[in-house]
Amino acid sequence: MSDTIFAPATAAGRAAVAVVRISGPKSVTVIEALAGRAPAPRVASLRTLRHGGKAIDEALVLRFAGPASFTGEDSAEFHVHGGRAVVEALMAALADLGLRLAEPGEFTRRAFENGKLDLAQAEGVADLVDAETEAQRRQALGQVGGALSRRYDHWRELLVQSLAMLEAAVDFPDEELPEAVAERARPGLRKLKAELDAALADAERGRRVRDGYRIALVGAPNAGKSTLLNALVERDAAIVTDIPGTTRDIIEVPMALAGYRVLIADTAGLRETSDLVEAEGVRRARAWADEADLRLWVVDGFHVKHPATRDATIRPGDWLVLSKTDIANAQALDEAEAWGLSEDLHVKRVSAASAQSVGALRLALGEHVASALAGAEFPAATRLRHAERLGEARAYLERALSEIGLEVELAAEDVRLAGRALEKITGRVDPEDVLGRVFSTFCIGK
């Protein structure tokens, strides 16, 4: 039996109310020790908490009887006044009563172990706690609610059905032609593989919602990248001078655009340099830009006389941002724009000196991010861990499909491995299911 744990559920700092939670078999005795009689489950009651003959605080006490609780165990919440001393006195009393301070995530871990949540839902809880933007909140909430888990259950169902057919072909080869029985598994596996293909193509989107869409500001020294970053995020995140080569490291600033988390990075100006530190900065700039979802190639609109050659890091579809339009020459800007369009770049003009101009660019970026990340369907992967397992499952399925006509046993084994890869995502591994399915869907008669 597990021990009883406690932890503050609210952040430290000045607040009207602080919540301290406990979970485990001693929950009821601890309430009785601190508050006298335990309240009925799920009924909030006002009590004076006392320990060692002294009052700690007036508190709202809530009790949950397992398994109908978040952790699945008997648990309770004490809503006390938010002062630090109050919380500390209560925690000291709980420790004195033999409870242990919970480890990070331990309440959710218990919920998982008691079957209240699967692994993906538990991850959703963590993401919901960390959510800073609307999109993160929606995605995490869907994950907690089991939207992601239900897709995996559906895939698992398809796998189990196919596996049942393959195993029947292996176990009862004299019934029918084993190849013919095995072939029945093919349509289901094909369908599943197509769904995994689509999910993988979509996985990046889910991860970007969670971790942030990455936008790199790249360009020559003095193009106005740092000034633009500061203007976009409305604070002095990067140092601006008129000395070329001022920015040397990557300055990564999180911001919210259209409800999505975005990481925008200012980078060292791209140029050949004999300065070792700056050269390393340029190398990092290229590496970050390479991994980014979108590159804004900032070109000094004032000095642009003729179109530059496209930098190697810039890809078609990236943005050419002509800067300093407040002092730039209109004809030069038009020429640069025509050139940018001919290179398949989206061209934007901006003056960091104008809040309106920066606002328009911010709006355009927000629309771009929203259209890149928004999707009708809930993504099947929000973490690298998910995408890796999905890829693994797809590879096994591909192999299984090529083996069906040749080596049914190998195909069955690969389908099993694909299932295991998917089950790692939700943390469910249940081989009994497959056995049950073999005997329930086939009239084998043996």
Ligand SMILES: Nc1nc2c(ncn2[C@@H]2O[C@H](COP(=O)(O)OP(=O)(O)O)[C@@H](O)[C@H]2O)c(=O)[nH]1
């Ligand atoms: N007039 C004007 N000057 C700008 C603008 N953006 C940047 N600058 C100036 O251009 C110089 C280089 O800017 P900086 O942001 O450091 O360029 P970076 O090297 O690309 O980061 C600085 O003196 C800025 O004040 C702009 O929109 N209008």
Ligand SMILES: [Mg+2]
């Ligand atoms: Mg700079």
